[in-house]
Amino acid sequence: MTLLCFFFFFLQQGQFPNPETPGYVGFANLPNQVHRKSVKKGFEFTLMVVGESGLGKSTLINSLFLTDLYPERVIPGAAEKIERTVQIEASTVEIEERGVKLRLTVVDTPGYGDAINSQDCFSTIISYIDDQFERYLHDESGLNRRHIVDNRVHCCFYFISPLGHGLKPLDVQFMKAIHNKVNVVPVIAKADTLTLRESERLKRRILDEIDEHGIKIYHLPDAESDEDEDFKEQTRILKASIPFAVVGSNQQIEAKGKKVRGRLYPWGVVEVENLEHNDFLKLRIMLITHMQDLQEVTQDLHYENFRSDRLKRGGRLSSHGYILPLSPAYVLVCQLSSLEAKVNAVVSWVVVLHGESVAKWHVPFEYL
Numbered sequence: 001m002t003l004l005c006f007f008f009f010f011l012q013q014g015q016f017p018n019p020e021t022p023g024y025v026g027f028a029n030l031p032n033q034v035h036r037k038s039v040k041k042g043f044e045f046t047l048m049v050v051g052e053s054g055l056g057k058s059t060l061i062n063s064l065f066l067t068d069l070y071p072e073r074v075i076p077g078a079a080e081k082i083e084r085t086v087q088i089e090a091s092t093v094e095i096e097e098r099g100v101k102l103r104l105t106v107v108d109t110p111g112y113g114d115a116i117n118s119q120d121c122f123s124t125i126i127s128y129i130d131d132q133f134e135r136y137l138h139d140e141s142g143l144n145r146r147h148i149v150d151n152r153v154h155c156c157f158y159f160i161s162p163l164g165h166g167l168k169p170l171d172v173q174f175m176k177a178i179h180n181k182v183n184v185v186p187v188i189a190k191a192d193t194l195t196l197r198e199s200e201r202l203k204r205r206i207l208d209e210i211d212e213h214g215i216k217i218y219h220l221p222d223a224e225s226d227e228d229e230d231f232k233e234q235t236r237i238l239k240a241s242i243p244f245a246v247v248g249s250n251q252q253i254e255a256k257g258k259k260v261r262g263r264l265y266p267w268g269v270v271e272v273e274n275l276e277h278n279d280f281l282k283l284r285i286m287l288i289t290h291m292q293d294l295q296e297v298t299q300d301l302h303y304e305n306f307r308s309d310r311l312k313r314g315g316r317l318s319s320h321g322y323i324l325p326l327s328p329a330y331v332l333v334c335q336l337s338s339l340e341a342k343v344n345a346v347v348s349w350v351v352v353l354h355g356e357s358v359a360k361w362h363v364p365f366e367y368l
Contacts, residue, residue: 042101044150045291048130048182050125050174051159052113055189060157060248061106063261063272064284067093086124087112090151111171113170124173129153129181133306151289152303154294155218155287157184159189160243166205167213181220181302183294185286186210186243190265191278192270199245206243217242220286221293238286244279247251290291 051055089108094101107128112121132152139148158175160167175184186206191199210217220239223232247270252259255269262271272280287294 032268043105044103044105044292045108045295046151046153046155047152047287048109048125048129048156049159050109050112050156051187051189052161055159055161056248057108057157057159057189059250060187060189060246060280062250063248063280064287065093065095065104067095067179088122088124088128105151113368121170122177123173126177126181129178130306133303134310135183136303137307137310152298153182154291155182158184159186159187160204160206162188162190162193162245164200166202167209172173172209172215175210175217176213176291179216180305182303183297184216185218185283187283188243188245190247191245192247192265194245199263201241203245218297220290234285234289238282241279241282244283244286246280246283247278248280 020103044126047061049061051057073196089110090105091108092103092105095104096102112125136148136150136152139145156178157235158171160171175186178184183328188194188199188202194202220235220242223235247263249263249270249272251261252265253264253269254260255261255262260269260271261273262269262277271277275281
């Protein structure tokens, strides 16, 4: 009775919607609830950058997010690079913009492709990606799943040298080794060393070689039919720009009476955020507008493939390389799910044979 009185009190004050409004239920407010909850919780995203030294990976990342992720980095000499193995350096920074918080983790891979023999230089990178999947699987199958930190690699920018005539053998081997584990986005580095015609020619050559070798890169999803025309056109332009030819710079220079970020040459200025000069803005727009899709593809495709492979082996692989058993409760749930699928298959098979004599019924062995 007291709750009912409170309800009528708030209704008279105009703080509750009128339930007599025709066709109104109230669940139209659900997107606002999800929005408030997501903004309060914040977002997590992990970006990996891979490429040979000297292609401007660190500069591009700092330019993309307007921050300095590597304030204390020491650049090794040529002699050190020859003997150095591939390392994994993960840098995490909290970025806030208009009340929205993003926990960004950038995974750099110094030493990739620097050695004379680079045959196994990407094994460390693949192990790191698998270890993040393994950690997430362990946390997901634990008792407390409320505060799981998602460190899975959602996207990999693979930097391609502009000085070659396409993909190198190392480029092909690496992308084929990881394309089933992470979303690969090819990036042509230092595009200011190419003319616009050379850049377009190199893009076509790289795409042809990607198709020839069966490499699966990240494809932007098609725009929905109910999206506005501007978004559809933006999606079309972004798709046509892959691989992105980019220029990075954190220096402010003056061009045409205004301060811009770019590079100054004797023949002119290359502006980082000028669409006529390079694809930097397109790459940033792609990453920001499709960040949720990159996470969903990681969850629904790459992680599920990893998880199903682990369950087929009957356990999980530790960082030391041996199999550890999953928790009994988790294994039981998976077995029950598998058994339920088999029972449904048998039921479907029986329904198909409905009407025939029981003597003719024979359940295939694989369904048992």
